[in-house]
Amino acid sequence: MKIPLSYYLSDDVVSLAKSFIGKSLFTKIDGKLTGGIITETEAYAGIIDRASHAFGGRRTKRTEVMYQSGGVSYVYLCYGIHSMFNIVTNKRGIPHAVLVRAIYPTTGWEEIQKRSGKLQRNYTVTNGPGKLTKALGIDLKHNSLLLNENIIWLENNDVAIDNLDILSTKRIGIEYAGEDELLYYRFVLKI
């Protein structure tokens, strides 16, 4: 069962980011179904968060997606090479987002392997967001898509995640964000 759009409307991005841990992310791109369990996320808390693209209420062609009603994808390019996949949350007009940083592949293993090139022994398809999007076939074309359609979506799992198995840490690569760098907005599933 797909997670309904209403789920993404919560105004507590941080709790929402944590709740994504253990859920499944699927894509159906180029006719191939691929997916896995989300093991790492980061919350970006809108206009008061220096690390967010929408800090200070910045509205540009790129950040416009973040102001949409929760439950759409926000994909953008970083360092000219890597596509990053985010989930927009909260109500229309409030630019919250959750960056998905890692998954544990469960579906479409062969296709994931093919897209990633050679795959290491370990089962985490990513140490970082760039590899995850590549493995699932996500790129800039998939910006601003509704997450209840048949292209990108999330599903609940039967397995309950113990809160103790979720680690929270500082976010990565945002040294420029000043004191906001210290916020524990990153969540990792211990394996």
Next chain:
DNA sequence: CGTACGATCTGCT
């Protein structure tokens, strides 16, 4: 119009 830079990855040391 031009320039600087980034929510990263890889490979080499």
Next chain:
DNA sequence: GCAGATCGTACGA
């Protein structure tokens, strides 16, 4: 541990 790749976006002139 560190440099290099590589290009869309933002912003200033």
